[in-house]
Structure formats: C-alpha cells, structure tokens
Amino acid sequence: MAEWGFYGRREERTQLAAVLERRRWFFLQISGRRRIGKTRLVQELLQRKQLEKVLYIQIPDSDPAGVVSTARDFMENFGVSGPLPHDLRSLAVRIGELCEQGWIVALDEFQYFHHKPLYPFTSELQSEVDRLAATPQARGGLIVLGSLHTEMQALLEDRSAPLYQRLTDNISLGHLDIASLLELLDAHGETSPERLLFLWNLFEGVPKFYRDCFEQGVINADRKTLLERMFFSSSSPLRTEADNWFLREFRGRYDLILKYIARHPGCTHADLQAHADSVAPEIGSQVGGYLKTLEEKYEMVQKRLPVFAKPKARKGRYTICDNFLRSWLDALAVPTAAINFRPLNTLVEQADQRLMTAEGYGLERLVGQLYEERSRLGIGDFPLTSRIEGWWDSSDTEIDLIALDETSQRLRLGSCKRSEAALVQDLSRFDGHVSRFQKAFPRFENWEVEKVAIAPSLTSEARRAIEAKGYIPQSLEDLTAGLLPAEGGLSP
Numbered sequence: 001m002a003e004w005g006f007y008g009r010r011e012e013r014t015q016l017a018a019v020l021e022r023r024r025w026f027f028l029q030i031s032g033r034r035r036i037g038k039t040r041l042v043q044e045l046l047q048r049k050q051l052e053k054v055l056y057i058q059i060p061d062s063d064p065a066g067v068v069s070t071a072r073d074f075m076e077n078f079g080v081s082g083p084l085p086h087d088l089r090s091l092a093v094r095i096g097e098l099c100e101q102g103w104i105v106a107l108d109e110f111q112y113f114h115h116k117p118l119y120p121f122t123s124e125l126q127s128e129v130d131r132l133a134a135t136p137q138a139r140g141g142l143i144v145l146g147s148l149h150t151e152m153q154a155l156l157e158d159r160s161a162p163l164y165q166r167l168t169d170n171i172s173l174g175h176l177d178i179a180s181l182l183e184l185l186d187a188h189g190e191t192s193p194e195r196l197l198f199l200w201n202l203f204e205g206v207p208k209f210y211r212d213c214f215e216q217g218v219i220n221a222d223r224k225t226l227l228e229r230m231f232f233s234s235s236s237p238l239r240t241e242a243d244n245w246f247l248r249e250f251r252g253r254y255d256l257i258l259k260y261i262a263r264h265p266g267c268t269h270a271d272l273q274a275h276a277d278s279v280a281p282e283i284g285s286q287v288g289g290y291l292k293t294l295e296e297k298y299e300m301v302q303k304r305l306p307v308f309a310k311p312k313a314r315k316g317r318y319t320i321c322d323n324f325l326r327s328w329l330d331a332l333a334v335p336t337a338a339i340n341f342r343p344l345n346t347l348v349e350q351a352d353q354r355l356m357t358a359e360g361y362g363l364e365r366l367v368g369q370l371y372e373e374r375s376r377l378g379i380g381d382f383p384l385t386s387r388i389e390g391w392w393d394s395s396d397t398e399i400d401l402i403a404l405d406e407t408s409q410r411l412r413l414g415s416c417k418r419s420e421a422a423l424v425q426d427l428s429r430f431d432g433h434v435s436r437f438q439k440a441f442p443r444f445e446n447w448e449v450e451k452v453a454i455a456p457s458l459t460s461e462a463r464r465a466i467e468a469k470g471y472i473p474q475s476l477e478d479l480t481a482g483l484l485p486a487e488g489g490l491s492p
Contacts, residue, residue, distance in 0.1 A: 002187050004211055006044045008180025009037065012171055016045050019141070019169050025099065025132045026141035027166055029156055032173030033322065034147040034244075035208035041173065042106055042143060053103040053140070055080060059112045064088050067118060088121040096128030099140035110144035111151035122155060126162040133166075150297050175205025178366075178373055182484040184210055189220040191484075193456040193476035197418075198223060201362030202355065204323035212237045227355075228348050231336050239336055242328040256280055257290045258320065261301060262329035265361045266317040291318065300325065323362065331355045356418070364400045364416045367454050370479040371403055379482040382412060397433045401452065411444050413437065414452035414474075420462040423455045427469045454479075 019026050030038045039056075046054050057074040060066050064087065071091050072084045080098065085091035095105050113121050132138045146152040156163050176184075181200065184207075185191045203209040213219040216237065218226040230238045260275050261267060269291065276287050283290075294301040295318075303316040320326035331354035335347040375384035385406040401414030415430045417423035434451060438444060453471040455462075466473040 004214055005187065006040070007184045007207060008176045009041055009173075012041060012173060013045060015169075015171055016041065017049075020045070020049060020051075020104075023139055025135065025138040026168045027129055027133075028141060028143045028169040028171065029152065029167050030143060030145045030171045030173065031149060031152050032147065033149075033206070035206050035241075036147075036173045036175070037207045038145045038147070038173055039106075039108055040207070041171075042145070046104065051104060053098075053101070054078065054106075055098060055103055056106045056108065058108040059110060061109070061112050061115075063117050064121075067091070067112075067121075088118070089124045092121060092124035092128050095125070095142065096132060099128075099132055099142055100135060100138045102139040104141050104143065106143040106145065108145045109147070111146040111148040111155065114151040114155050123162045126166065129163065129166045149299055176207055177205065178370055178480065179377075179483040181205060181210075182480060185219075186484055188214055193480075196476060196480070197359055197363055197366060197456050198355070200366055201323055201359045202327050206324060209238065209324065223352055223355075224348050227332075227351055228344065231332055231351070232339055232344060232348060242325060242333070254290055254294055256283065257287065257294065258300070258325075259329050259333075261318050262320050262326045265319045265326070265358075266304075268315075268317055272318070323365075327355060327358060330358050360416075360418045363418055363454075363456065366476075367401055367414070367416050367479065370476075370483075371401070373483065374479065377483070382410070383407070397436045399433055399437055401454070409447045410450060411447045412450045412452055414454055416454045418456065420455040420458050423453050424462055424465045424469075427453060427466065427471060431469075 016028075016030075019028055030042065032038050042056075055075065055078045057071050060070050062070070068085055068087060068091055075084055075094075080103075082097075083090075083094065085094045095107075098105055112118060129142070132140075144152075144156075146155075155161055156167060158164060178196075178200075181196070182191065185196065185199070188210075189195070199210070210219065213226060213230060216229050218229045221229070230236055232239070256276060256279070257272060260272060264271065269288070272291070273287050276283055291301065291303075295303055300321055302319050302321045304319060305316045320329070331351050335351045338347060371382070371384060374380045375382065382403060383405055384403055386404045399413050400416040401412065403412040403414070404410075405412075413434050415423065415426060415433075417426065430451075430453075434449070438449065451471045452474055453466045453469075454474045456476045458466070458473050458475040463473040
C-alpha cells in the first residue's frame with residue numbers, strides 16, 4: 001500500500017516558502033479549523049528546506065507552570081542549548097533570543113494564551129517581537145498556529161491586544177479542494193462518484209480525517225465498515241472529535257439550535273423559533289442572540305440570503321458551515337451515544353441511512369464547489385463570473401445551482417438529486433421553478449438559459465431521458481473530468 005503523502009496546499013506552500021526565503025525576521029500566523037493541516041504544512045516545508053534551527057512547541061491547555069514545563073521538554077527534545085525558561089516571562093525572552101539567532105520557533109495551539117492565567121505571556125512576547133522587528137540582523141521567525149478563530153482574533157487582531165498589528169504574514173487554511181481530494185483518493189482508495197460524495201459529505205476537505213481512515217485501514221472499505229471503525233468502536237479516532245473541537249466549550253448552550261439546523265438545513269428563523277417554543281420555551285426569546293453568536297463569533301452557522309438580496313436583508317436560511325459538524329449532529333451523535341444500549345449493526349445502519357439523506361444537501365454544495373474549481377482552472381464549457389448558492393421564495397421555489405457567465409450572458413439553472421430516478425421524475429416540476437425564477441428576474445430575459453440535471457452517476461438511459469426534457473445531463477464523473485490529470489476524473 002502506498003505511504004500517505006502531502007496533498008494539495010500548493011498556494012499555501014508557496015506563500016510559506018516565500019516567507020522563509022526572505023531570510024529576515026517574520027511573525028507569521030497560520031489559522032484554520034482543527035485537523036485542517038496547519039502543523040503538517042509547517043512540518044512539510046521545514047523538513048523540505050532541511051533547516052537545522054527549528055523549535056516546535058505544542059502549548060497545552062494548562063496553567064503557567066504546565067506551559068513552561070512543556071516548553072522546557074520541547075526545547076530539550078529539539079536540542080536547544082542554553083538557559084531554559086522558568087516562567088512565562090523567561091519563556092518569551094528565550095523565544096526572542098532564539099529567533100534573533102536564526103531559529104524558526106513554532107507555537108502550536110497558540111489560542112490557549114487567550115485564557116486569563118496565560119494571557120500575560122502575550123505582553124511579554126510583544127516586547128520581544130518589537131525588539132526583533134527593530135533588529136536588522138535578526139534572521140529567525142515566529143510562527144503561531146491556532147484552531148479557534150475567535151480566540152486567535154482576540155490575541156492578534158483586537159485593538160486592545162498586546163500583539164495587535166505585530167504580524168508580518170498571515171496564512172489561513174481552508175478545506176482541501178476537490179482536485180486534491182481526488183489525488184488523495186486515487187492514491188489510497190476508491191474514486192467512484194458515490195464514494196466521493198459519501199466521504200466529502202462526511203469529512204469535506206479535512207485531510208486529517210482521511211488520514212485517520214487510511215491509518216485504520218478503512219479508507220477503501222464499504223460505508224458501514226468505515227462508520228463502525230471510525231465512530232462506533234471503543235478506540236474509534238473520531239468518536240469524540242466533535243466534543244474536543246468545540247461542543248464541550250459550548251456546554252450545551254447551543255445544542256438545540258445547532259441540532260435543528262443540522263437536521264433541517266435551509267431552515268428559517270421562524271422555523272427555529274417555532275421549534276424552540278415547542279420544546280424549550282424558556283430559551284425562545286434568545287434564539288436570535290444564539291444565531292448571531294453562532295454566525296458571527298464562532299462561524300459555525302451560515303445565513304444564506306435569497307438571490308440578489310441586500311447583505312442586511314432579514315429573510316434568510318440557516319445552514320451548518322462544516323460538513324463534519326453537520327453530519328455528526330444529524331446522523332452520528334445519537335447512535336454513538338447509544339452504543340451500550342442497542343445492537344451495533346442497528347446503530348450503524350441508522351447512522352448510514354441518515355447520512356444518505358443528508359447527502360442530498362451535500363451533493364448540492366459539492367456541485368457548486370466543482371463548478372467554481374472547474375471555472376478557476378479553465379476546465380469545461382461554462383466560465384463562471386459568479387455563482388449563487390441556490391434560490392428560494394415564498395412559493396417554495398427551489399433551484400439548487402445558479403451559475404452566471406455574464407461575459408456571454410448565459411445563465412445555468414440546475415437541479416441536483418442523489419438518485420437519477422428521482423432526478424428524471426422531478427424535471428417537469430422543476431420547469432415550474434425555472435419559469436418562476438425567470439419571471440421574478442426579468443434582467444435575464446435576453447440571456448441564454450441552460451437547464452442542467454445533476455446526479456452522482458447517470459446511465460445512458462437516464463441521460464437520454466434528461467436530454468429529451470430539454471436539460472443538460474451532468475454526473476460527478478463529468479464534473480470531475482480533468483481535475484485529476486492521470487485519470488481524467490472519477491472512475492465509473
């Protein structure tokens with residue numbers, strides 16, 4: 001079996017390499033959700049550059065004594081000579097001395113310094129950062145990595161924070177793109193359309209989750225075997241991932257809202273309010289505040305507005321931003337909690353069925369991302385100038401894909417279904433949705449309108465039926481063609 005490699009991140013690797021090659025003092029932040037590959041990115045490039053003066057410290061969620069003790073252990077392990085720190089101040093000073101001597105120092109889980117007992121360290125570090133910035137001969141650099149966006153913001157971007165405006169560089173890691181996931185799956189697993197949809201809907205572009213599957217020997221296993229090994233065994237690596245990521249931090253305050261949104265993607269504020277009033281009237285008045293916090297502070301919830309609506313429009317629909325979180329809350333949290341009380345095969349089957357239902361919504365998001373990637377890479381016949389993530393109105397009109405090519409004045413409207421049979425059967429009804437959209441937006445009256453029908457896989461018979469109804473048939477095989485040069489896309 002092929003060894004696990006490093007996939008994607010070409011732009012970020014180039015950016016980090018440029019920082020290192022300047023050979024002068026830098027203060028770099030690398031941020032992104034948990035497991036997104038921040039540490040792996042740094043390790044990959046530092047190893048490739050074969051730098052000798054490198055110190056990595058993983059900051060523990062501890063008190064000052066615990067942090068200093070951990071830092072001393074890492075310094076000894078990395079061969080740092082000279083005095084070892086004995087408190088937070090001497091830790092900051094020692095880091096500054098090392099950077100001045102040309103060391104690259106990486107502080108992982110930097111967000112823990114936002115905690116009150118550790119916060120004084122940031123003032124001490126500010127003094128060292130300012131001194132290094134004014135020292136022309138300083139050739140080293142400081143890299144801080146963090147997984148909680150709000151706490152990293154508070155430490156580095158808040159005007160009252162000691163380290164405000166001290167960064168020289170910033171790299172934000174998002175999910176791996178589809179092309180990188182295809183490269184990964186091509187090297188280690190099955191690349192069928194259904195497999196891509198299953199894994200992407202569950203893990204999206206979080207590389208560590210795919211590597212966990214690889215290390216557990218199930219990246220190429222059937223759905224139920226993968227779910228059982230990754231979530232339902234006593235040693236399952238992802239069984240507590242959601243709690244460790246952020247749910248424990250919430251202490252149950254947002255469970256009601258998050259679970260409802262996960263199980264009803266696209267719900268409205270009114271839907272949430274009615275649900276809260278029916279099951280927990282005591283928090284009904286706080287729904288708006290909870291939504292605002294989840295959307296703006298934690299960035300866990302996204303408010304999607306009607307197409308062409310003003311940014312401050314009140315009417316919107318709510319979704320969970322992260323596929324793993326949505327899948328966990330919707331399909332996995334309850335079955336995994338019941339492992340000691342119900343038969344294992346029953347629980348795995350229940351989780352799998354719920355995930356299959358959720359994959360309908362996941363397909364819509366996956367198709368939209370594929371359209372964007374293809375356009376960015378110059379692949380295919382539809383260069384995007386903009387894409388709107390679906391449209392709806394009070395008449396229950398639903399359009400899953402709205403793609404605009406303003407240069408050629410082409411409008412592409414698409415329906416996405418997980419089942420090709422359901423897709424073909426629904427096209428007559430979808431015609432009404434298209435008609436209402438065109439009536440609502442006369443600006444497209446003279447545009448060329450293309451109707452697209454999309455499913456993970458399409459048989460020749462289904463393609464003929466779709467074309468007979470005036471639609472362009474597209475499968476995930478069609479949409480991934482060219483993203484993986486060696487294979488041309490997904491295997492049938």
